[in-house]
Structure formats: structure tokens, C-alpha cells
Amino acid sequence: MSHDKTKKQAELIREISGVNPYKCMKCGKCSASCPSFNEMDIKPHQFVSYVLNDDLEALVNSKSLWKCLSCFACIERCPRDVKPGKLVDAARQLVVRERGGDFLSADEIPEKLDPELPQQLLVSAFRRYRR
């Protein structure tokens, strides 16, 4: 990924999420709250620095993006209004947008469902990605 493109993506992420990463005081409450912390390669409190350093490639390709349950605990508890969960959501959005019109049709969904899948993730995903 070229440098310019990454830069533009970082701006896009800030725009979609409405997050000002400079507000972060690195307290770590997001990582302390995260139920998927151990599954993640990039930890919630690190998202901010990836966006700040315009290191989007790593973020977009990280496992964390798809391990986040969108439980919003970090959004709820962040004392600085940074809300790393929103960054994850925005990064996912970015990936989806890049893939273009590659959406699932409604019929395809039930067979792909994992019975272990948390209900909240589904609801959150629908809320986020519906057209």
C-alpha cells in the first residue's frame, strides 16, 4: 500500500469513526475492559497509535478487526471519549468498502451462522452494515 493511500485511509477512518485519536491518554481502560483481548494481535489500546502513525495496513490486516465483539465496553468506559471500538468499526467499514459490492444475500446468512456466535455481534453488524 502506498504511503499516500494509507494516509488517506487514516483520514477516512477518523472521519467514519468520528474519533479524535489525539485525545487518548493511554490509560488502557479499553484493553482492561475487552473480552476478546487474548484473541487479538493488536490490542484495543494500540488501535489509536496505529491510526495516529498512519499504519493502516497492519490494522486492516490484523485479526483483531474480526475478533472484536462490538460489545462496546471500551466505548462505554473510555474516560477520554476516544472509543477504540469505533475505530475498529471504521476499519471494518473500510475493508468492506474496498471489497465493493461483495455483500451476502439474506438467504446465505443462516447456513454461515456459527451457533456460538454472540447475538450482540450480529445485531451490531446489521446495524452497521445494512444498506
Add this chain to the structure above:
Amino acid sequence: MPMNEEFKPKIVAFCCNWCSYAGADLAGSSRLAYPADVKIIRVPCSCRVNPMFILRAFEKGADGVIICGCHPGDCHYSTGNYYARRRMAMLFSMLEYIGIENGRTRVEWVSAAEGVKFSTTMNEFVSKIQSLGKNVRLGDIRCKN
């Protein structure tokens, strides 16, 4: 005014000595920028602002007038800002009646600790005046010099 010239509004801000003027000072010492179109006149209290001053400003070609005082209940003279609030509500509705849009006049409460609020208020007010354009309604031709 030629069309190509940039519109530089004339804005008069009346600030009470105890809260808003100090708030403006704080905005200054915190280097919180707002457009240079705003010129501040210091008055002891917002209740010192005579409606006559505002009419005069518009006559003389001001494009907007803002009055800043202490927050309700915090007036240095206990009740001055309440008088100001009532007088200005009255005046502004009459000004609107004669064609001076409501957006050109404003009352805002800014405390001595609210440098940020002062700066954002002024930025907002100036952009509002920018959007309204030049004030033409009350310009008194006798006042033109």
C-alpha cells in the same frame, strides 16, 4: 462594495468587565484565535449596554453586535445580567421587525474561566455574520463618512 472584495464584517462586542472581558483575556492568553473583525468594548456590566449603543452601531455600519455578560446568577452586581437579558430580548425582536436579522444580534454568557467558550462563540458569530452578508437595513446615510 465591489463584488470581488472580501467581505470583512464589522462586529462590536460589549463585554462586561468581570466575566466576559476576563474570558476574552483568557482566550487571548490561551492563544485561542477568533477573527479580527470582532472589536471589544469594555463595560462595567452587561446591564450598562444601552439599546441606543446597539442602534448606533448598526447606524454606523456594524454588521453584528454581541453582548456578553456573566452567567445568570453570577453577575458581579447580582442582577445586572437579568436586566440585560430582558432588554435585549425586547430590542432584538424590534430590530428583527425593522429588518435586522436575529442572527446579527446575540447575547451570550461567558464566565472569566471560559476562554474556550469566548473564542468559539466569536468564531460562530462571525461565520453567522459572514453568511448573512453586509448589514444594509439600518445604515444611516447621514452617518456615512
Add this chain to the structure above:
Amino acid sequence: MQRIGVFVCHCGSNIAATVDVKKVVEIVRNEPGVVHAEDYQYMCSEAGQALIAKAIAEKNLSGIVVCSCSPRMHEATFRKAAERAGLNPYMVEIANIREHCSWIHKNVEEATEKAVILARAAIAKVNLNAPLKAGESRVTKRALVIGGGIAGIQTALDIADAGYEVDIVEKTPSIGGRMSQLDKTFPTLDCSACILTPKMVEAAAHEKITIYTYSEVEKVSGFVGDFTVDIRKKARSVDMDKCTGCGVCQEKCPSKKTPSEFNRGLGNRSAIYTPFAQAIPNVPVIDRDACIKFKTGKCGICSKVCQAGAIDYEQKDEIVTEKYGAIVVATGFDTIKLDKYDEYAYNQSKDVITSLELERVMNAAGPTKGHLERLSDGKHPKNIVFIQCVGSRCSDDRGKPYCSKICCMYTAKHAMLIRDKYPDVNVTVFYIDVRTPGKNFDEFYRRAVEDYGVNYIKGQVGKVAPQPDGSLLVQGVDLLDNKQILMEADMVVLATVIEPDPSVRKIATMLTASIDTNNFLTESHAKLRPVESPTAGVFLSGVCQGPKDIPETVAQAGAAAVKAIGLLAKDKLLTNPCTAKPDELLCNGCSACANVCPYGAITYETKLINDHGIREERRVAQVNNALCQGCGACTVTCPSGAMDLQGFSNRQIIAEVDAICR
């Protein structure tokens, strides 16, 4: 026509970097009335002031405009300089081209243009200035201190030692404040009561100090040097002169279920109570909401057991009206309510407590007699977790945006004391930053880590979950290790952010003292006048001005006392001459001005008026210059335009408007 001199200050590069000072001088030179214009590096310096004096003498100036920093900064300086040079000090006006111009604009052209306009406005105003003479007002040689904590006690002692009468008004039944609730104090670990109670006794015994406990300030009127204050002495239901402080009433009182305010609700007290054993005065109070006698009419046991016959159920609130020259606010702080912090389970588990509650638990006179135990089951804890910055440094609406300043140190103290007394207890502290500036402070914190083995973890706690077995599961993060931590704890202690005592809002309104968005009282100048409120005669002591530890509070209390003494030591004060002035020929005697005057400064008098040859008796307004504070409310109210404000006259302000809109 005035002969005006304009002096433009560079303020080093503060102004000169963005305003073309030379250009301003050249332009304003041609303004009407201006006969002299010059610039100088630092106008406020002695050399700068000498320039003004020289110009006044040489050019016979009648008015001065100084283009410099805010008039709130140096107006007084330049007025004094003019006065020394023989000019009336009120012939000086300031154009604020620093705070309102050079500091907020970047473009030199724009800033220079604005500076010229601001200078023009000031010149236009000076053209219409008239010499004014300040009046005199008397100073009541008595000070009021609002709040009886360590700040209030120290201020009162210092003022009283200088020989002035001081009254302390404290809303709870005893003086002592927050400090009396503390166990040990950092960084020396001496016991709080041991250093505070002697001061309380000293204050109570001091012949110049009167203490009103269980009392509140009800109304304040007047102004610097001459405040009149109504103090409500709430009904104690106990005669202070008769009570011997034996304490039998408290023992026998059958209503013992009220949570003790002093113990932060961790223990109960009786309906008739003194907050703590060393209370001053040692006279109990009947809490009428809890008292059976007041609720049902039956009981009266305290009255029966009182040998001195001091119980008086009929006692009523009493209003004391007193005059003061100076008022010191020392209202202190409280911790915030934790209702919005569900993740820490404060409302769900008795074993999650605030640090102030831990002070009571550790205190020998506290609810557990000083034994460290879980409040739910009384068991000895094995693992204690401290969480820092609870509600501090928050930009959301749950907490406060500032740092509480004292938490890092008291947590180190708690951790150290626990490890010292109970080496079997593991202590873990979750922190964001450890902030320990202060003499011997960082050394103290390092001792907690190095000598006492307190486990400091950089990271926050996300959740505290009470378990069915009564333990607490703490989920946190170690940012340096990049690991999430799950640990069991028996107790969790929250370093809760402090906020100004809620009573300060009402007091600030009564005093017309300004207050910031966090309810801390604003100081007159953040650096140079940190203990004075912008309202003359009102001084700030302790946490009401900003978070502070005990040594800082005591230092500030002393500073506030010195400022108050400086005021009380004066026999007369010069009053503001910018007062309202009626034009008797225009006055129609309608009383509109008298109705809006907040100071009652306007009266009416029937006078013989000579109106262009017509001599008749008319009812006209008179302003008492000693009472008028110069707000100008009357000038706008007056339907005939008879009332004007000296120094801010209609013509002067209109001249400024004209200059700006030119």
C-alpha cells in the same frame, strides 16, 4: 479639546511580533486630539512609565492612551504613573492590543489594523473623559471565614494573631473538616488528628475568634471593607452554654440507625450526636429528621438524662447579622458520587470503597476500630486492589477533566501503611501515571514500591465483578506487559476524584465571586494573585480554589490571611469613582432607577431646581457615591436619560462604537 498622548507597548515580542507597532504610532498620531505618540519596549517598566511622565510634563498632556496588555493587568499601574506626573488618574485609558489582538491573530496586517482601531476607540473615549476623584469608605476591622476545615482554621488563626476579630462559619456541628476524617498524612505519616486537634483547640480558645458551627451564611450584602452578612445558626436543640459535653445523651439515645456522615456512612450514629470525640465545640446536635421525639412526640430520653438541663426541643434557628471588612472562602471539597461508574461495582459491593472511606477504616476511631477488614463480612483481606484516577482526567460527563492531585500520594500512603501493618496482604495499584511532584513525595512513592513491595501496574481496571463467594474479580490490563490481568481481590479501593463542596455555588453567588466550569472559585490572576477573588475583599483558601494537599492548603490559608490582614489594616479604602450621576434638570422623579439599583444607592429628594429660569420644587434622584458600585443598570433604565455613569458615559461608549464602526 484634550491633549492626548498615545503610548504603544511592544511587550517584548508579545505585541511587536504580530502588530506593526511603528505603523500604529504613525497612524494614531493623526487622530483628533493626539499631540504625542511613541512606542517603547516595555511600557509598564520604570523606564516606560518615566516616558509617560516626561511626555505629560513636556507636552502638557491632558489624556493618556496606553496600547498594551489588558486593563485588568496594568490599568492601575498606568493610572498611578499618570497620577505621579500630576495628571488625574482617570484620564488614562488602555487599548488592549495584547490579549485581544496580538495573541489571537497571526496575520500582521490584520492585527495591525485591529490594533489601530482599538487605539482609535480608546482615543475617542479619552477625548470625552473627565477627571474623577475617588471617594473614601471605611473598613470594618473584622473578617469572616466560611468553612472550618484546616484551611479556614489556619486563615482564622493567622488573622486573629494579627489582632483582628475573626468569625468562622462552619455548616457541620464541628470544625475540623476533611482533615479530621483522615488517619495518617503523607509524606511523614504523622497522625492527622495529632496535628489538627491542637489547631482546633487553639482556634476555639483564641479570644479574637468566634466559631459558629452548625451555621450557614444566608445573605451577603455590601462591598469590600463593609460587608453585611446574615448567618443562620441552625437550631442545635442543645443549649451551648449549659451543655457540659458529658456524652450521656448520645449513649442513651434510642435512635441509633442514622449513617454517620463523619464515617462516610460506614457506621451509624445516634440522633443526638457529636460527629467525633474530639469535636469542637463538644456540644451535640439533635438531628431532627432522625429524632424520635421530633418525629412522634414521644421519647425525650436525652432531656431526662441530661444533668445540666441543656436539651431544648423548642430551640429555633437564629439569624446573626454581623459586619465584616473581608471574607475568606474556605469551603473545601467532597468526593464525587460514583453512581455513573457501574463497572467498579461501588454500589453493588460493600468491599469496594473510596479512599476517603478507607481512611475511616484505617482510623482507630473509625467503624472497624482501625482493623483492616472487609466491610461485608469482617474478614481480614488477603488481596487489595487500588484503582487510580476514578473520575479524574475524564473528558466525558461521568467524571471531571482535572487531576485530583492528591490521589497518587494518598494511595502510596495507604499501600505503605497496609503493607507495614499487615505484611501478609498483597497490595496492587493500577495507575495511569504516578504524579508525585513535591518535597519528599517521589521518594515516598518509591519507598512504597522498593521497601514495602507494593505492586504498581501501569494500566487501568475495566471491571470489578462481585463473585458469589463474596470475592471481587478484577479485570485490568498491564500496558507495559501488554497483558490482560484477571485477579481476585478481597477489597477494592477507588481513588475517587474530588470536587468543590457543593455548597460553594450558593456562596459564590452570594459573594458575586466568579466560579469556573468545575465549580472551583476563580482567582484574580492565575499566577500573580492566586488567593484573591476578582471580587474585591473576597479571598480564597484551600481546595475551593483548586485541588491541594494539606501543606499547600495551609500555605494558601496563610497567604489568604495576609491579604485579608492587608485590607483590614487600612483605615480607609478608596472607592471606585465611576459612579452614576443624575442630571437633575432631566430627572422626572419616576423612581425607575431606584427600583433597579442592587445597592439601594439611589434616593429621592425634593429640591429647588432652576430649569432655564423656571424655578420650581422637583423630586429628583440622588446617588450615594459610597454605595454606588457603578454597574450602570440605572443609566439604561432611566426613561429621560438623566442618569449617566461616570467613566463609562453614554457619550464615551458611543464614541467608542463610532470609532470601531468608522
